[in-house]
Every structure is written in C-alpha cells, then in structure tokens.
Amino acid sequence: MAGGGSTAKSNSTTSVRIVVAGDHGTGKSSLIITAAAEAFPANVPPVLPPTRLPEDMFPDRVPVTVIDTSSSLENRGKLADELKRADAVVLTYACDQPSTLERLSTFWLPELRRLEVKVPVIVAGCKLDLRDEQQAVSLEQVMSPIMQQFREIETCIECSAYKHIQIPEVFYYAQKAVLHPTAPLFDQEAQTLKPRCVRALKRIFILCDHDRDGALSDAELNDFQVKCFNAPLQPSEIVGVKRVVQEKLPEGVHENGLTLTGFLFLHALFIEKGRLETTWTVLRKFGYNNDIRLGDDQLLSPIKRTPDQSVELTSEAVEFLRGVFSLFDIDGDGALNAHELEDVFSTAPESPWSEAPYVNAAEKNALGGLSLDGFLAEWALMTLLDPVLSVENLIYIGYAGDPSSAVRVTRRRRVDRKKQHSDRNVFQCFVFGPKEAGKSSLLHSFVGRQFSEVYTPTTEERYTDALAMCDIAVFVHDSSNESSWLRATELLVQVASQGESTGYEVSQDMGIEAPIPISAKLGDFNNIFRRIVRAAEHPHLSIPETEAGKTRKQYHRLLNRSLMVVSVRVKDVLLALFVTVVLMRYPCFYQYYRLDKLGVEGNTE
Known part of the structure; x- marks a missing residue:
C-alpha cells in the first residue's frame, strides 16, 4: 500500500470555497492575486472580487474559489456571511507585526467559534520577507500553544507574496483540508484513528481478504492497490511495506501477510505524516463519504x-x-x-x-x-x-x-381483507387502555419478563405515528375496576368511529370477540399472544361496526384492522401511555409508540 499520490476526488465535493480573513494590512489581497496570477501585484485594491484559481493548480483538479474580505467594522456583517459560507478559512497575520499574530487567538479564532463556523482553518503568516531575522522564532514554537487551544487549525505556514515563497501551498493545504479532512479520521489529542474510521477500514480489509485467512497476501495487497490507486505494487514495494510495519509492530505481519492490525497501523502512519489523501482515496473507492458512511449510491x-x-x-x-x-x-x-x-x-x-x-x-x-x-x-x-x-x-x-x-x-391491507388472509410476517399491534389497566404487564409477558408488584408508569415519548400502520388494536382494561372498563370501551368506540357508546355489551354490539380474561400476576395469559396473531393473520374477521360507521362509512379509513378486548383480572400494571406491540409470528420483542396524532382522549400520564 504505497499510496500512489492523490488521484481521488471527494464524492461529495465538486468545488471548494476558501475565505481569506485577518487584520487589515496582513497581506490578504496580495496573497490571493499572487496565487491566481503567479505575479506580485503592483497595485492592490482594498478588497478583491471572488477569484477562481486555475483548475490544474492542484492534483485533485477541483475548482477553487477564493473570497477576499475586509476587516473594517462597517463590513463586519458581510464578513460573517462569507465566513458562514466557507468550506475552509485562511487566517492571515503579518510576520513583521507580532500584534496581528496575537489577534488570531484573542479575536479571529474565537470569532469563528462564535459564528459557529466549523470548517478547517489554515493559518498563513504573510510578508515573511519583511520579518526581522534578529527576532525570529520557530513557527512550531509560536503556533503550538495556539493549535493546542484551537483544534480546528489544520496547518500553519509562512509565506511571501513578494518573493513567491509558499504561496500555492497556502491554498493547496486549504483545499486538501476540505477534500481530505483530518477530523473524521484522526483524534489529534489521542493521536489515534477515530472509531468510525477503524470500523470502515476493518470492513474494507475484510472485503479485500478474499481467502478469509485474516491477512492480506501479496496478491491481495496488489489487488487492493490496483483498485484504489490504479497501479500495481512492485514486489520490492510489497516487501518494503511489510518491513515498515514489522519493524514498528511485529504483530502487524505474519506468514500469511499483512494483518488487520498492520493495515490499521499503516493508515495511522499515513495520517500522522500528513498523507490523509491516501486513506481518503481508499475510503472513497469503497463508497464512503466525508461522514465515513456509505454514500447514497451504495x-x-x-x-x-x-x-x-x-x-x-x-x-x-x-x-x-x-x-x-x-x-x-x-x-x-x-x-x-x-x-x-x-x-x-x-x-x-x-x-x-x-x-x-x-x-x-x-x-x-x-x-x-x-x-x-x-x-x-x-x-x-x-x-x-x-x-x-x-x-x-x-x-x-x-x-x-x-x-x-x-x-x-407487503401488499395493502384491503387486499389482505379481500383474500381473507395476511401475507405479512410482522404485525403492528397498538395497545390502548386507561392508566393502570395492565398494558405493560401484557407486553412484558410476550418477551418473558416477570410480573412486578411495583407500579412504574411509562411516560417517555418513544415514537409518533398514525393508526394507518396498525394491523391489530388491543384494548386493555382492569376487570376489578368498573371505571377502567368504561374508559376502555370509550377508547374502543372513539378509535372505531369517533362515536359514543358505553357498556359491557359494546363488544357484541360491534361484532367483535368478548373480552379475554388474563392475569399477569398469576401468569395466566389465556394464549393471548397466539390469539392476537391469529386475528392479525385473518384481517377480514373481528372488524368492529358502529351505528355511525354504518351511516357515514367513515370507519373504512380507520378500521381496516382487527380489534380485541383484553380483560386484566388484577391491578398489576406498569404502563401509562398508548403503546404498540410489533409482533412477529413468535413473541420476540415489543416497541412502544405514542399515538399523539389520533385525537383520541385517553389517559397518557
């Protein structure tokens, strides 16, 4: 894995917008003109118009537009707007004016944070030719404390437009920071690959390990190199790659080739040496975007x-x-x-x-x-x-x-009713009932959870949806509490038709099965799970009919599902909001849903 240079272009970036900001007189405009025209300007306007750099200036051949800015107070609003639209920011200071360097940490970098400009930052020390060599200090010594405080700084570089020193490099590093960002790949503080990067590289390693022996052989390494960099590895290069790994990390190579540990070590090494384009090329060849997730086209x-x-x-x-x-x-x-x-x-x-x-x-x-x-x-x-x-x-x-x-x-529910059978393997069951009716105990029983004497109301909102997703509705009431039954029947009628009806005979009046008695405390569930599944499998049965529904036909929209009533014999409940059970043909899980869009008046405490 020799890298082979940067030939990859971000699969999500088609152009790069670089905004240059800094104190007045730090050389912003001269920097931009010299990069674009390859000549130091004799006369420099106060603020340049947007400047397009030559497309062939950098290996990635991604168009770069550079935005000049004014630091005057009257232009502060426009400056903020430009910074918020930036893909990368170049902050300038003048090498012959130490106060402009101090302003980076006292004003400019805090200002970027205040504006929530979360893009790579390149610090450029301009007018290098004017610096007093008697007072020269190393760039690393000056910038290290600032970079420790402001992790958004990708690179620091000194340059001179007048003497054409490192002018293209300023914008190359800015473009590179956008196309090949460090943040998703590497934790600068811990000096390690980030977890999501490790996971992506592990998947790529497994995909390339065709014989599944836990190592990339010479042939597999070569195939990997050709896929990612369009060029084969010479045998001497393969030997060299493995030697580098083995010297630093003996377990990175064994008799079958480069191990996953060695593969990850190589990428960490590339990144530490500033060759992020190598790792990004690999990731993008395997379909990953800048968030290190597979792109939509995959x-x-x-x-x-x-x-x-x-x-x-x-x-x-x-x-x-x-x-x-x-x-x-x-x-x-x-x-x-x-x-x-x-x-x-x-x-x-x-x-x-x-x-x-x-x-x-x-x-x-x-x-x-x-x-x-x-x-x-x-x-x-x-x-x-x-x-x-x-x-x-x-x-x-x-x-x-x-x-x-x-x-x-799956096919539409009305087709299921016509065919008198559902072809679904997963059913959604909404469970209704007043507070302390026994809903949670019923649901816990489906996944083998023990009954608890402690009442714990469920109050979190888990999900919001509409009744259209419901395959079967279950209404729960506490049979030892008459008001619980009355409220459950009210809910049933309201859900069924928005009409009004009460009384125990509501089940018979609406043509559905009589209440099924169960006891979570005694463990007597009367085969309730199978009965729910059976009702869902035969959606033409147990559909309630109300007087209002007979006349207005409004129930066709809401009632293309089966309903049943469950009578819980003891006050042993845990749940206190509307919930739904997602049922497979075997009881493996359940999931709560809030039914906030129904307009059903139920106790949701």
Whole structure:
C-alpha cells in the first residue's frame, strides 16, 4: 500500500470555497492575486472580487474559489456571511507585526467559534520577507500553544507574496483540508484513528481478504492497490511495506501477510505524516463519504409505499442473518452476548441498536444473551421502522446482494381483507387502555419478563405515528375496576368511529370477540399472544361496526384492522401511555409508540 499520490476526488465535493480573513494590512489581497496570477501585484485594491484559481493548480483538479474580505467594522456583517459560507478559512497575520499574530487567538479564532463556523482553518503568516531575522522564532514554537487551544487549525505556514515563497501551498493545504479532512479520521489529542474510521477500514480489509485467512497476501495487497490507486505494487514495494510495519509492530505481519492490525497501523502512519489523501482515496473507492458512511449510491433507494403497507426482510436476507448469527456465536451457546453482538456491528459506523427504540427491545436469556429469534426480531423491527437504515447495516455487516433484494413491501391491507388472509410476517399491534389497566404487564409477558408488584408508569415519548400502520388494536382494561372498563370501551368506540357508546355489551354490539380474561400476576395469559396473531393473520374477521360507521362509512379509513378486548383480572400494571406491540409470528420483542396524532382522549400520564 504505497499510496500512489492523490488521484481521488471527494464524492461529495465538486468545488471548494476558501475565505481569506485577518487584520487589515496582513497581506490578504496580495496573497490571493499572487496565487491566481503567479505575479506580485503592483497595485492592490482594498478588497478583491471572488477569484477562481486555475483548475490544474492542484492534483485533485477541483475548482477553487477564493473570497477576499475586509476587516473594517462597517463590513463586519458581510464578513460573517462569507465566513458562514466557507468550506475552509485562511487566517492571515503579518510576520513583521507580532500584534496581528496575537489577534488570531484573542479575536479571529474565537470569532469563528462564535459564528459557529466549523470548517478547517489554515493559518498563513504573510510578508515573511519583511520579518526581522534578529527576532525570529520557530513557527512550531509560536503556533503550538495556539493549535493546542484551537483544534480546528489544520496547518500553519509562512509565506511571501513578494518573493513567491509558499504561496500555492497556502491554498493547496486549504483545499486538501476540505477534500481530505483530518477530523473524521484522526483524534489529534489521542493521536489515534477515530472509531468510525477503524470500523470502515476493518470492513474494507475484510472485503479485500478474499481467502478469509485474516491477512492480506501479496496478491491481495496488489489487488487492493490496483483498485484504489490504479497501479500495481512492485514486489520490492510489497516487501518494503511489510518491513515498515514489522519493524514498528511485529504483530502487524505474519506468514500469511499483512494483518488487520498492520493495515490499521499503516493508515495511522499515513495520517500522522500528513498523507490523509491516501486513506481518503481508499475510503472513497469503497463508497464512503466525508461522514465515513456509505454514500447514497451504495444504499437502498427510498421505498414508495402507502401508509397501510409495511416493509419486511426477504427470505434471502433472513438466511444471510442466520449465517451471521452462527458465525458470531463464538461460544456456540445459541445466543449473542454483548461482546459478540458488538463484533457483529464492528464494521458498521456504530451499533444501530445501542439506543431507543432498539435497545432492550428483544428478549434475552438469563445471561443477557440475544437469541436467534431475538436477533431476527431486532432486524425485523429496524426494517419495519427504517428499511433504508436496516439495509445499510446489512451491507456494513457483509450482505453482498443487491440492496433491493433484502426487503419487500407487503401488499395493502384491503387486499389482505379481500383474500381473507395476511401475507405479512410482522404485525403492528397498538395497545390502548386507561392508566393502570395492565398494558405493560401484557407486553412484558410476550418477551418473558416477570410480573412486578411495583407500579412504574411509562411516560417517555418513544415514537409518533398514525393508526394507518396498525394491523391489530388491543384494548386493555382492569376487570376489578368498573371505571377502567368504561374508559376502555370509550377508547374502543372513539378509535372505531369517533362515536359514543358505553357498556359491557359494546363488544357484541360491534361484532367483535368478548373480552379475554388474563392475569399477569398469576401468569395466566389465556394464549393471548397466539390469539392476537391469529386475528392479525385473518384481517377480514373481528372488524368492529358502529351505528355511525354504518351511516357515514367513515370507519373504512380507520378500521381496516382487527380489534380485541383484553380483560386484566388484577391491578398489576406498569404502563401509562398508548403503546404498540410489533409482533412477529413468535413473541420476540415489543416497541412502544405514542399515538399523539389520533385525537383520541385517553389517559397518557
């Protein structure tokens, strides 16, 4: 991996806008004119118009526009606007005026932070030819404290427009900082590759390790070099690369070739030596953007579907995930522990399940391991909620098929009703009920969680959506509390038709099944999970009908789903807001949803 120079262009940057700022008289305009015209100007206007640098001035051949600015108070607003539009900022000071150097840390750099200008900064010491050599100090000695305080500074350079010293280099470093930024790759303080960079490089290493022996052989290294830099490695170059690694990191090379540790070491070395373009070339050749995520052209296009259609994994994707589970279940105990699960996503930018709504959404064994059913259920949930994210992570962990082959859009619910059967493998079940009706206990039972005597109201807002996503609605009430039943029936009627009706006979009046008695405390669930799934599988049954619905037909929009009433026999509840259960054909997980858009008057405390 010799690098081969910079031939890569950012897959997201088509031009670079560099804004030059600094105190009056520090040489801003002379710097720009000399770079563009390759000649020192005899007469310099106060502020130059936008200046385009020659496209062939730098290897990346990305157009560069340089913006001159005035530091006068009356132009402060325009200066702020230009800085906010910058891709990079060049801050100038005059080498013969020490006060202008001090102003960088007392005014200019704090001003950039105040304006929230979060772009690379190049510090250019102009008028080098005028500096008093009697008072000369090293640039590193002067700038080191400032760079420690202001990490946004990429490079410091001294130059002279009059003597043509390092003028093109100022703008080369500014352009390079935009096209090949340091921040996403390297932690300057810790002097290590950033986690997301490590994860991307690990994925690239695995993709290039064709024989899966944990090392890049000479042939694999050469293939990698050709793919990334369009030029083969000579045998002597391969020997040289491995020698460099082995001298500094013995475990970076073994008999089969360059190890992952050695591969990462090389990239850290390139970056430390200022050759960020080498690592960026590699990342971009494998489809990564400046956020070190795969670009949109590598991923699934947005899926068009109606509100009553959902997205599920295909059998091809499920089989791939079964293989992934088996591969990473290192101890063979039929579950992925925390370390094994982290390893699954070690080639993704981060684990997609570390936060809500996925964290703790699936059942785990007594040791905290995620079963195969739970693993597949988490993927089903992610595919249901965010299919593009789901497929993106499938690709990160090694799915090699066409992205569109990983998911399918289910047919519309009205077609399911006509055919009297649903073709879905994942159902969304919204659970309604008043406070302390037993909703949480019911949901916890689906994933094998124990009943708790402690009442813990759930008050966080997890998700907002509409009833169109609902395949089956469950209404829960506490059978020991008459007011709980009355409120549950009110909710049922309101959701069904926006009409008004109360009384126990509401179930029969609306043509749905009578309340099903269960007890979370006693562990008697009356086969409720299977009954919910069965109702969802046959969406033409148990659809409520109201008087208002008969006359206005408004229920066609809201009621193309099955409903049932669950009677909880003891006051053993935990949940205190509307929730939904996402059901696979086996009980693996549930997920909460707030139904804020419904206009349903329910207790959401």
